[in-house]
Amino acid sequence: xxxxxxxxxxxxxxxxxxxxxxxxxxxxxxxxxxxxxxxxxxxxxxxxxxxxxxxxxxxxxxxxxxxxxxxxxxxxxxxxxxxxxxxxxxxxxxxxxxxxxxxxxxxxxxxxxxxxxxxxxxxxxxxxxxxxxxxxxxxxxxxxxxxxxxxxxxxxxxxxxxxxxxxxxxxxxxxxxxxxxxxxxxxxxxxxxxxxxxxxxxxxxxxxxxxxxxxxxxxxxxxxxxxxxxxxxxxxxxxxxxxxxxxxxxxxxxxxxxxxxxxxxxxxxxxxxxxxxxxxxxxxxxxxxxxxxxxxxxxxxxxxxxxxxxxxxxxxxxxxxxxxxxxxxxxxxxxxxxxxxxxxxxxxxxxxxxxxxxxxxxxxxxxxxxxxxxxxxxxxxxxxxxxxxxxxxxxxxxxxxxxxxxxxxxxxxxxx
Amino acid sequence: xxxxxxxxxxxxxxxxxxxxxxxxxxxxxxxxxxxxxxxxxxxxxxxxxxxxxxxxxxxxxxxxxxxxxxxxxxxxxxxxxxxxxxxxxxxxxxxxxxxxxxxxxxxxxxxxxxxxxxxxxxxxxxxxxxxxxxxxxxxxxxxxxxxxxxxxxxxxxxxxxxxxxxxxxxxxxxxxxxxxxxxxxxxxxxxxxxxxxxxxxxxxxxxxxxxxxxxxxxxxxxxxxxxxxxxxxxxxxxxxxxxxxxxxxxxxxxxxxxxxxxxxxxxxxxxxxxxxxxxxxxxxxxxxxxxxxxxxxxxxxxxxxxxxxxxxxxxxxxxxxxxxxxxxxxxxxxxxxxxxxxxxxxxxxxxxxxxxxxxxxxxxxxxxxxxxxxxxxxxxxxxxxxxxxxxxxxxxxxxxxxxxxxxxxxxxxxxxxxxxxxxxxxxxxxxxxxxxxxxxxxxxxxxxxxxxxxxxxxxxxxxxxxxxxxxxxxxxxxxxxxxxxxxxxxxxxxxxxxxxxxxxxxxxxxxxxxxxxxxxxxxxxxxxxxxxxxxxxxxxxxxxx
Numbered sequence: 001x002x003x004x005x006x007x008x009x010x011x012x013x014x015x016x017x018x019x020x021x022x023x024x025x026x027x028x029x030x031x032x033x034x035x036x037x038x039x040x041x042x043x044x045x046x047x048x049x050x051x052x053x054x055x056x057x058x059x060x061x062x063x064x065x066x067x068x069x070x071x072x073x074x075x076x077x078x079x080x081x082x083x084x085x086x087x088x089x090x091x092x093x094x095x096x097x098x099x100x101x102x103x104x105x106x107x108x109x110x111x112x113x114x115x116x117x118x119x120x121x122x123x124x125x126x127x128x129x130x131x132x133x134x135x136x137x138x139x140x141x142x143x144x145x146x147x148x149x150x151x152x153x154x155x156x157x158x159x160x161x162x163x164x165x166x167x168x169x170x171x172x173x174x175x176x177x178x179x180x181x182x183x184x185x186x187x188x189x190x191x192x193x194x195x196x197x198x199x200x201x202x203x204x205x206x207x208x209x210x211x212x213x214x215x216x217x218x219x220x221x222x223x224x225x226x227x228x229x230x231x232x233x234x235x236x237x238x239x240x241x242x243x244x245x246x247x248x249x250x251x252x253x254x255x256x257x258x259x260x261x262x263x264x265x266x267x268x269x270x271x272x273x274x275x276x277x278x279x280x281x282x283x284x285x286x287x288x289x290x291x292x293x294x295x296x297x298x299x300x301x302x303x304x305x306x307x308x309x310x311x312x313x314x315x316x317x318x319x320x321x322x323x324x325x326x327x328x329x330x331x332x333x334x335x336x337x338x339x340x341x342x343x344x345x346x347x348x349x350x351x352x353x354x355x356x357x358x359x360x361x362x363x364x365x366x367x368x369x370x371x372x373x374x375x376x377x378x379x380x381x382x383x384x385x386x387x388x389x390x391x392x393x394x395x396x397x398x399x400x401x402x403x404x405x406x407x408x409x410x411x412x413x414x415x416x
Numbered sequence: 417x418x419x420x421x422x423x424x425x426x427x428x429x430x431x432x433x434x435x436x437x438x439x440x441x442x443x444x445x446x447x448x449x450x451x452x453x454x455x456x457x458x459x460x461x462x463x464x465x466x467x468x469x470x471x472x473x474x475x476x477x478x479x480x481x482x483x484x485x486x487x488x489x490x491x492x493x494x495x496x497x498x499x500x501x502x503x504x505x506x507x508x509x510x511x512x513x514x515x516x517x518x519x520x521x522x523x524x525x526x527x528x529x530x531x532x533x534x535x536x537x538x539x540x541x542x543x544x545x546x547x548x549x550x551x552x553x554x555x556x557x558x559x560x561x562x563x564x565x566x567x568x569x570x571x572x573x574x575x576x577x578x579x580x581x582x583x584x585x586x587x588x589x590x591x592x593x594x595x596x597x598x599x600x601x602x603x604x605x606x607x608x609x610x611x612x613x614x615x616x617x618x619x620x621x622x623x624x625x626x627x628x629x630x631x632x633x634x635x636x637x638x639x640x641x642x643x644x645x646x647x648x649x650x651x652x653x654x655x656x657x658x659x660x661x662x663x664x665x666x667x668x669x670x671x672x673x674x675x676x677x678x679x680x681x682x683x684x685x686x687x688x689x690x691x692x693x694x695x696x697x698x699x700x701x702x703x704x705x706x707x708x709x710x711x712x713x714x715x716x717x718x719x720x721x722x723x724x725x726x727x728x729x730x731x732x733x734x735x736x737x738x739x740x741x742x743x744x745x746x747x748x749x750x751x752x753x754x755x756x757x758x759x760x761x762x763x764x765x766x767x768x769x770x771x772x773x774x775x776x777x778x779x780x781x782x783x784x785x786x787x788x789x790x791x792x793x794x795x796x797x798x799x800x801x802x803x804x805x806x807x808x809x810x811x812x813x814x815x816x817x818x819x820x821x822x823x824x825x826x827x828x829x830x831x832x833x834x835x836x837x838x839x840x841x842x843x844x845x846x847x848x849x850x851x852x853x854x855x856x857x858x859x860x861x862x863x864x865x866x867x868x869x870x871x872x873x874x875x876x877x878x879x880x881x882x883x884x885x886x887x888x889x890x891x892x893x894x895x896x897x898x899x900x901x902x903x904x905x906x907x908x909x910x911x912x913x914x915x916x917x918x919x920x921x922x923x924x925x926x927x928x929x930x931x932x933x934x935x936x937x938x939x940x941x942x943x944x945x946x947x948x949x950x951x952x953x954x955x956x957x958x959x960x961x
Contacts, residue, residue: 005708005719009930016653016722019935020851020885038818046850049678049884050825052655058814059821077934094814 013080013087013262018045024071024081029339030064033358037064040071044084051088058092065089066343066359067217068309069254082313083262090221090263097219100138104345105218108210108227111182114149122148141353147183147384154185158192158204165192168201172281173238173245175231177252178210179380187248190402191278195246197407198282198291199414203243205234211252214345216263225264231256235271245271246278248398250378251344253277254310276316277378279397283319286326293326293401294409300329303400304372306363306386307337308379320397324376327404333370338363342385357389364389376400425451425583425618427785428603430590430632431625432456433463434566434771437573438778438797439624444580445800446786446793451616452574452582453605455589457873459570461626463771464876465729467649467683468676469660470494470502470562471772474509474534475667476747477526483747484530486773491560493775493798494569500804500831501568505675507561507660508542509534510553512713515665520555523664527559534559548657548715561660563676566771567876568829571866572802579803586867593621593636593763600636600754600762609869620785623765624777627694627732633765638758640750640765644694645731648703649683650711650927653722653884656680661714670710677828678852678883679724682711689730699726699926722931724886725923734768749773751780755788762788804831819845825853829878830861837861848897849890851883856897863902870904870912871895872919887920888939892947914949 009016018041025031025039038047043062050057062085071081103110114121124130125146135142154176165171172195180187192202209231212224235245247253257275260266268275285291303324311317317337325332341360346352367375367390375386375394383394429440432454440452454460473487495502511517520536527534535558542549542556549556574584585605592604594615602617623629623636633640655675663671674681685703704726712719734750737757750768754760766781779795786793809831815821822845826834837857838844844857862868862877871894874880880894881887895913898904904912917939924936943949 005712006723006929008720009722010717010720011654011722016884017931018884019931019938020889021938022889036818038821042847042850045884046853047821049654049851050821050853053675053678053828056811056814057821057824059818060814060816061818061821077931092814 012048013084014078015045015048015084017077018079019077021076023074023076027070027074029068029070029341029359030066030355034064034355036061040065040081040085043088044071044081045079048084048088051092055092058088060093060095062089063093063095064355066309066339066341066346068339068343069313070309070339073312080262083259086216086259086263089219090216093219095219098139100140100349101218102220103138104140104348105214105220106210107178107214111149111178115151115153115182118149118151135350139350140348141350143353143388144348145388147179147380149182150185152185154181154188155204157185157189161192165201165203168196168199170199171201171203171241171243172278173203173205173235173241173243174278175205175208175235175245175247175252175256175275177247177249180248184380187396187399190396190399191246191248193407194282194398194402194405195278197405197410197414198285198293199411203238205231205245206237207234211255212264213251213255213259216255216259217345221264225266228256228260228264228266232260232266232268232271235275239271239274244281245275246281247276248278248378248396249380250277250308250310250314250316251381254314257314277319279323279378280316280319283323286323292410292413294406294413295327295329295404296406298329299327299404301373301400302331302333303374303376304333304335304367304370306335306340306367306375306377306382306394308377308382309339309343311378312337320376320378323401324397327401329404333372335363335366335370335375340382340385342381344381347381347385356385360385360389367392374400423449425449425616426789427451427620427622428453428616428618429622429624430603431461431623431629432458432570432574432584432586433461433624433626434459434570434573434774435626435766435769435777436624437570437577438774439622439766439781440577440582440584441573441580442778442782442795442797443785444577444582445796446782446791448785448789448791450577450582451618452577452584453588453590453603454584454586455608455628457586457876458574458867459567459876461628462729462731463566463570463626465649465727466566466647466771467672467674467681468563468566469672469674470564471770472507472559472561473530473532474507474523474527474557474559474561475662475672477530477532478523479667480747481526481530483770483773484526484532486749486776487770488530488532488560490772490776491562494564495562497798497801498564498569498572498805499801499808501565501572501802503563503675503677505562505659507559507662508546508549509557509559509662509664510542510549510714511555511664512550513552513554515554515663517555520557520664524557527557532559546657546659546661548717549661550713550716555664557664561662563660563674565677568804569802571877572804574867575803575865584867586873587869590632595636595760598759598761600760620762620764620788622781622785623763624767624781626767627730629732629765629767630691636754636760636763638754638760638763638765640752640767641735641737642767643733643735644689644691645733646687646689646697646728647684647731648699648707648726648728649681650704650707650726651724652680652682652718653724654678654680656715656717656721663714670707671714673711673714673718677879682707682714682718694730697728697730699728701926703728704926723927724884724932725920726926727923732767749777749780751777751784753784804833806832809834822853822855826855826858836865848893849878849880849883851885851890852879854878854880854890859894859897860901863898868898868902871898871916872912874898875916881916881920885935886924886939887917888935888942891916891920892943910949917943917949
């Protein structure tokens with residue numbers, strides 16, 4: 001009996017597998033600029049032992065964590081350091097979300113409202129007096145500009161084109177997320193263009209809610225769990241139809257694949273493997289010879305690739321890079337993998353603005369030095385941060401690919 | 417101390433465990449001039465190597481009514497006078513399918529008779545209030561068990577003794593007694609750090625040296641019939657349980673799981689061992705096996721929880737004078753007046769008992785000492801809080817900042833004394849031990865107030881090196897800080913550090929598999945390969961090799 005025990009050591013999010021090597025702290029972008037932050041090792045596995053002793057040992061300074069999960073990438077022992085910190089905030093924090101936090105967190109609800117009055121919202125949010133009010137009353141930093149809201153959401157556009165999609169014989173299901181619906185539907189349209197060229201029709205989930213990443217970050221995990229369950233149930237239908245569930249945003253993807261399970265305790269085991277970035281799916285299909293991409297001859301652009309933190313965590317950077325490098329006319333360069341500092345709603349908060357910019361500063365410098373035509377990244381909040389902090393525009397690799405392919409030739413190659 | 421050598425004390429108390437410290441405190445509070453001597457460090461013996469369980473007495477209720485009564489009385493007293501050392505967790509006595517559920521009624525009746533509150537609760541309720549408990553339990557009784565930190569408790573007693581005028585010497589070993597005309601006149605002490613030997617006189621000598629009191633009694637020619645019983649325990653990496661979990665059956669091996677500070681401890685085994693081994697006890701694989709096997713019956717999660725280390729201590733069991741074979745050994749308190757027993761005036765032995773009843777033992781010994789010295793003053797140790805426990809510092813609020821977090825951790829260790837720890841300067845806030853959150857300020861406090869000479873003392877006073885990494889990161893930092901704040905010569909600091917790491921490895925070795933082995937290998941890399949410490953070590957000592 002004794003032989004059968006103590007064979008493996010288990011603990012919550014592997015916190016006890018920590019060997020205290022501290023390499024996570026070396027890779028933590030917050031620790032590098034913020035002495036008030038205890039660092040991932042202490043905030044995670046070290047203080048977890050005290051939290052198990054009593055809730056009074058929870059340290060509110062854990063809110064300084066960006067949830068970039070670079071600590072988890074660095075950890076040689078597979079300790080889920082970032083998840084531990086987020087779980088502690090969910091379980092112990094006594095901080096009640098403010099109106100601002102609720103507004104930033106409810107991307108879905110705010111998105112619906114904002115796009116309904118899109119011209120007005122976009123105009124008002126850009127006004128200096130409005131920014132001043134948001135800054136002083138709401139605590140949303142005045143340097144930030146809200147992403148503009150589209151007149152027509154992707155969902156509205158799709159309704160008009162759904163019948164065209166059903167013409168195909170093969171299908172993928174698309175989780176668009178909030179940004180590619182309310183703010184930048186063009187990204188979703190690019191995805192549809194790319195998939196159609198590859199011979200796949202695009203379907204949407206029967207019901208889609210915001211993935212909930214901002215809810216989790218702002219202390220509203222109960223609501224996040226409800227939304228997560230809706231999403232996973234809807235994805236289950238797609239999985240039953242034997243369709244992959246594809247995404248364009250790296251953060252939504254990580255949240256739904258990993259945080260649902262680790263933080264919200266949603267059972268997504270049957271869906272997880274089918275849920276991925278469209279880039280990963282496409283790259284694997286191309287590698288397997290099942291899809292062929294033909295590119296325009298006249299596409300010539302210099303592109304610098306920024307590794308979003310959650311791309312690093314999922315380990316999917318090579319898929320994007322491989323696809324982009326297939327484009328004959330591309331002048332491709334990898335930026336150093338580092339956090340841009342915004343971390344979703346984190347950087348919008350007045351109290352975090354300065355720290356946010358400090359974290360991203362060396363990235364911004366490198367971008368200016370490289371001087372590309374575009375920066376490529378899969379994360380929309382990285383896009384806002386880089387566009388605000390540098391003179392360069394940022395595109396999702398999906399949009400770059402959609403632009404670079406020769407649609408007709410690709411369609412021919414992939415026709416069945 | 418030189419100035420005091422000419423001075424004659426009223427009482428010399430031998431032994432820096434909880435009994436000696438408690439006796440020194442009581443004597444000092446009654447106005448006696450006291451010297452407390454300890455051959456190594458406070459809590460180096462059985463006091464620092466037990467469960468850390470504040471018994472309700474329930475464990476003894478059926479088999480040893482007297483001990484049970486003593487326990488519950490002292491339990492209630494310690495919750496008040498030593499609140500900063502006590503974590504009021506409560507305890508469960510669980511019946512498992514393999515146990516006889518009828519025993520529960522006997523047990524509860526015995527508890528009630530001894531004055532111990534014992535509430536039968538349903539298995540569902542037990543699972544609710546203690547989720548780690550074996551879910552297949554068939555019955556549970558809730559009792560006022562708790563956990564207590566023996567290191568803090570001992571030091572608080574020493575501090576209070578000093579506050580009442582006592583002197584305390586660590587690393588001073590009694591090498592001989594001064595006996596003149598059949599009367600104990602004092603002791604010859606050897607400073608174990610310098611080798612210097614000198615005499616110290618007193619009207620009375622109290623032997624409170626636990627199992628080592630046996631040799632002392634032999635040295636004094638009075639002979640006390642003691643039997644060393646070895647008990648081994650395992651420390652798990654974090655708190656699996658929030659309440660003490662016991663088995664509701666006749667006391668046996670490995671049937672108590674105690675949440676102590678940031679860890680939990682399963683124990684104990686019980687084996688008679690020869691006297692020659694008490695200074696160098698080894699944990700055996702059989703003991704580890706039985707502890708794991710029985711432990712997971714209490715809380716199944718233990719089967720897959722990292723074990724930090726194993727340790728073993730010696731109970732000073734005493735046989736009655738009319739029972740030289742030691743067949744009917746009690747765990748009761750033994751107070752021997754060697755004047756009436758052996759005709760040796762001025763010598764008292766206080767032994768037997770348990771950590772739980774240390775205060776009562778101290779009271780008995782001090783009553784006798786006062787009677788001999790003609791002092792008529794009542795014992796007040798049961799109503800006077802120990803230093804650190806004057807008021808409660810408990811709070812339910814979470815910490816706003818890392819500074820507040822450090823503050824909470826220190827309050828957990830030092831109670832009201834935390835206000836004496838400097839925490840303002842940035843260097844004082846810096847962490848030495850990250851697992852247990854020991855700051856430079858806390859180290860300075862320990863050096864100034866808590867008899868810290870070596871890094872090993874620092875561990876017992878602060879928990880430095882007691883966490884998950886077992887000194888991997890903090891030991892070298894701690895040694896460095898000691899060189900700066902305690903003026904330890906660098907070469908000496910390095911030797912201490914080597915010995916410290918060897919001691920840590922001693923406890924890890926019996927459980928060196930999985931993560932603990934990984935940790936030890938990383939530790940070995942750091943100290944041997946990176947720091948080159950194998951070259952500083954004595955030939956015999958090893959570091960995580």
